Amino acid sequence: MLYLDHAATSPLRAEVRDAMLPYLSGVFGNPSSHHTVGEAAAEALEDARTRIARRLGFRTGDIVFTGGGTEANNLAIKGIALAALARGRRHVVVSPIEHESVLEPADHLRRFHSIHVTRLPVDGVGRISADDLRSTLRDDTSVVSIGHANNEIGTVQDVEALAAVAHEAGVPLHVDAVQSAGWLPLDGLGADALTLAGHKIGAPKGIGVLAVRGRIPLEPLLHGGGQERGRRSGTENVAGAVALATALDLASAEQDAVRAHVGSATARFMSRVLAAVPNAAITGDLHRRLPASASFTFAGVNGETVLLELERRGVVSSSGSACAADSGEPSHVLLACGIDPDVATTAVRFTFGRDPLPPDAPEQLAVMVAEAVRAASGA
Numbered sequence: 001m002l003y004l005d006h007a008a009t010s011p012l013r014a015e016v017r018d019a020m021l022p023y024l025s026g027v028f029g030n031p032s033s034h035h036t037v038g039e040a041a042a043e044a045l046e047d048a049r050t051r052i053a054r055r056l057g058f059r060t061g062d063i064v065f066t067g068g069g070t071e072a073n074n075l076a077i078k079g080i081a082l083a084a085l086a087r088g089r090r091h092v093v094v095s096p097i098e099h100e101s102v103l104e105p106a107d108h109l110r111r112f113h114s115i116h117v118t119r120l121p122v123d124g125v126g127r128i129s130a131d132d133l134r135s136t137l138r139d140d141t142s143v144v145s146i147g148h149a150n151n152e153i154g155t156v157q158d159v160e161a162l163a164a165v166a167h168e169a170g171v172p173l174h175v176d177a178v179q180s181a182g183w184l185p186l187d188g189l190g191a192d193a194l195t196l197a198g199h200k201i202g203a204p205k206g207i208g209v210l211a212v213r214g215r216i217p218l219e220p221l222l223h224g225g226g227q228e229r230g231r232r233s234g235t236e237n238v239a240g241a242v243a244l245a246t247a248l249d250l251a252s253a254e255q256d257a258v259r260a261h262v263g264s265a266t267a268r269f270m271s272r273v274l275a276a277v278p279n280a281a282i283t284g285d286l287h288r289r290l291p292a293s294a295s296f297t298f299a300g301v302n303g304e305t306v307l308l309e310l311e312r313r314g315v316v317s318s319s320g321s322a323c324a325a326d327s328g329e330p331s332h333v334l335l336a337c338g339i340d341p342d343v344a345t346t347a348v349r350f351t352f353g354r355d356p357l358p359p360d361a362p363e364q365l366a367v368m369v370a371e372a373v374r375a376a377s378g379a
Contacts, residue, residue: 002365004317006200006292007151007179007351013202019246020204023239031236032227041238048238048245055248056194057187058211064228065209065241069178069197070101072210075221075232076174076193077105077145081115083217084142093136093144093171095120095128096336097153102145102176103332115142124338125285126155130165137169144173148189149180152333152349153284154293156184163190172216182251182354183259183290192216196248198240202354203247207240251354258354263291265362266352270294272366277373283334283347292352297339301377303346309372310348315365317350 003011023044029037031045049063056063066072081092094106096119109115118136120128128146137144144166149156159175166173172192180186182201186194193216198207212218212231224233251258273280279299298306303319310317319331330344350365 002315004315004350004352004365006353007349008318009199009205010202010353012204013247013250015250016202016204016243016247020239020243023242027238031238032225045236045238045241048241051245052196052209052248053211055187055252056196056211058194059214061229062211062213063209064212064231065207065236066232067206067237068208069099069176069195069200070208071221072195072197072208073099073101073145073174073176074105075210075218076195076212077102077143078109078221079218079231080143080172080174080193080212080216081109082113082219085113085115089140089142090114091116091118091138091141093118093120093133093141095122095146097122097126097150097155097333098145098147099151099176099178102147106145122336125283126150126153126333126337127285127288128157128162130158130161133162134165134168137166137171141169141171143193144171145176146173147176147179148184148186149177149290149293150284150333151179152331152347153295153337154289154351155285156180156288156290158288159189159191172213179290181248182255183292185255196244198244198247201244201247201251203243204240207237207244209244254354259291261356262352262354265357266292266294269350269362269365270296272363273369276366276370280373283337283339290351292354293349294351295347295349297334297343298346298348298373298376299343301346301373303348305376306346306348306369306372309375310368313368313372315368315372317348319347319349 027040029041031042050060053060053063092106106117110117120132163173174193175191176195178197181196193212196209199205220231222233227233281297283295330341334344
């Protein structure tokens with residue numbers, strides 16, 4: 001089987017498993033307990049916090065451990081917006097191509113807290129204009145939330161330019177970096193808050209991070225024990241925190257080399273598919289995109305049928321976000337990019353992992369894609 005759905009989740013790295021194992025058995029204490037067993041766990045937790053902060057360009061105290069990327073995005077958007085209500089700020093800005101864990105919290109604020117939500121326009125490849133952001137910001141804007149790289153089409157935003165615009169207006173910028181972590185540098189983006197998810201970079205599911213600068217007021221969503229400096233109550237997942245820190249260290253150290261070889265293979269694959277499938281079209285930005293992401297539409301052919309044909313040939317891929325796989329609706333990302341709804345239902349996404357592929361793998365894979373599309377079309 002060739003697994004090409006790393007944007008949905010990645011396998012647990014052996015080095016990460018080995019690093020976390022001691023904290024599943026031997027060092028099992030509650031890090032909030034004031035005895036030697038708890039203090040050993042607390043020491044490991046704070047070491048992981050420090051390592052992650054260093055990689056992201058934040059302070060150690062800025063790191064909040066969460067149960068995953070979805071919780072981290074919710075805490076960023078709801079937490080910053082709700083804290084800003086006392087200052088009369090009732091406006092949030094997102095883009096229409098964000099993950100559901102950004103769009104739905106924003107909609108929750110609109111429905112239950114009467115906060116106005118503006119969705120920035122994107123162009124045909126999913127890019128956000130700094131000028132559009134500038135014209136959207138208001139005196140009462142509390143937060144802007146933008147994804148560094150899109151999970152469906154791979155487009156990478158010019159976050160530095162967007163951060164400069166937001167900061168000119170005195171508005172904090174939250175960056176969802178779940179997809180870009182391990183592939184792109186994160187420590188110079190200018191983000192005031194940033195989200196990670198462990199299972200995208202070789203750590204297990206169930207651990208995430210919200211890095212949020214100490215000057216940003218944050219209303220907690222969970223109340224109880226006051227853990228994470230009162231920002232996220234609940235006993236911390238020590239093993240998960242160690243795993244995420246280890247995975248981020250490994251991915252950061254390998255980043256340049258991995259990006260080069262995976263990016264080259266992905267580019268060859270995309271070129272071969274376009275040559276082999278007459279109705280194939282690439283979605284997303286050809287130049288500013290994640291190196292491991294290749295997404296297509298195959299006009300006139302049902303995307304889900306193509307996925308089934310690919311799996312019969314030993315290739316596992318997807319039609320977009322795993323979090324919206326059962327919705328039955330065309331991708332909101334593709335619709336926002338101006339793609340016809342009927343064409344949007346033909347989308348197929350291939351996301352590669354970090355391990356090198358055999359030299360002829362991109363060409364062989366393109367042949368299998370062409371065969372799958374022909375079979376799906378009944379040709």
